[in-house]
């Protein structure tokens with residue numbers, strides 16, 4: 212089961228009524244990603260990754276969340292902040308970049324190969 216990032220972001224947006232812990236605004240994805248002083252370190256990391264995409268030094272939230280590769284980093288960032296910790300039911304599966312080697316153990320079928 213895969214959740215589209217847009218949907219994922221939309222769900223986060225649904226909780227934006229709460230004021231952020233920093234007290235400087237609502238806890239919107241935009242605030243968390245671009246503005247919030249609580250996540251400066253994580254943001255550095257995030258922006259480093261963004262810089263490796265063709266977005267470059269952009270901190271344009273709309274550009275970032277509509278960039279397919281960058282949305283991976285957005286999701287990572289938001290997971291790292293822990294603000295999504297409550298929704299453990301949501302399994303976020305992002306498309307592989309193709310470059311990174313990923314072990315797909317999950318593909319193991321239902322064959323009962325169990326040599327005694």
Ligand SMILES: [Zn+2]
Pocket residue numbers: 231232233234235236242243246247248249
């Ligand atoms: Zn904040």
